[in-house]
Amino acid sequence: MDIDEVQYLSENELISVVPNFKHPEINLIRGSVGPFLPLIPLQVPMWMAIHLKESHRCRFVCPEWLTLDSVQELLKQEQQQATFTSMPNPYVFILSQTIMNVALEDVPNGDQIRLLMKDLWDLRLAKLRSSIGNLALSGSLYAKVTHLTQVEICLIRNFLKTSLKHIAQLQDVVPEE
């Protein structure tokens, strides 16, 4: 899977928007959305929110996990713990990027949050790299990766799969001492 498909999956997540137009309910395959009333916030799938935002028919309600305070808190926890901390949403990095690309003006302190998210991302990536090394060296049969987000899994999947396969192949031909 590549990043595009993670992006696709992330767009199924719901987000609150405030529309500025009136429209009756729409019955989608995944359940009904609406009715849309001006200034009344409602939950819509991300892909719809993007469309609405791009045609200037709504503004985003910043999700709770994307406020300055909560991102700072996440970063602090991530720095304090040696292991991965739990993320508020499995698509947190992709979603925050999408939201800030489409609707930066709807995110208070958007630029600051973007920097913090970048720090968080770098920190987790560094942890990821070192834990991959440990996994490969230890030759253990499994690893618990509960708090990894989708995009991180996607990033390391191919590399990890191929390298572990090669290690296994090499081990097969090394004569037992």
Place this chain on the structure above:
Amino acid sequence: MDENNSFPILSQNGIEEEEEEEDDDDDSMTSQQLFQRLQQAWLNEKYSPVLLKHENLLVLATFELLDDIEKRLKSSEHKTTSFRWLMHRTEYNRLYFILCSYIRTRCFKIEEYPAAALNSEELLSPEECVYAHTYLNNMKHHLKKTVLTELKSEQQQTDENALVQLLPKPNLNEFVFFQADKSVNGLVLTSESNNTGAPNDVLDIKSDDQYIMQFKHIHKLIVEKEIHLV
């Protein structure tokens, strides 16, 4: 906006399916469940090194749903630029993508390991079965014509069964990521490379935990739908 006095494109459909939800039969589900289960089947298929069971019901139901939506979209009185029409169209495309990708992924695996696919015919749909047979025969024919007949007669190996054994097989030792839907207790991990009799790991998995491990350990759990691949 002219979109306000609109006919619901899908509402009829929605009502029918909600009624169906009441009986607890496996082959009736709401369109929402259908979407979710197809998406899960697609992801499992994508990440698993072997072919999984073909979700015939899901695929047929999705085709039906897509046909239905397409008809409604075509006959819709709305302008093709109206908000409602666009949203239905987008969702149609999103579902269509998953369905196509699911079928493509399976075809790709059949092409990669045709013999392995035919060994477990019960996992294939009838169409896939025909495809796998044709593919394998064409491949054999092609290789015979281009390679075997050019070799010296003593180098020609004509025993078909022996040749089939040489075909690549899916690698069950591949590592996969998965998330548990339910708690699984006492999953035993055995290590083949370890002939010294080192203790095998026994693992208790809690629901929602994510792990990475070799596919052979969890093949059974996937078939039983206790975990899903991520």
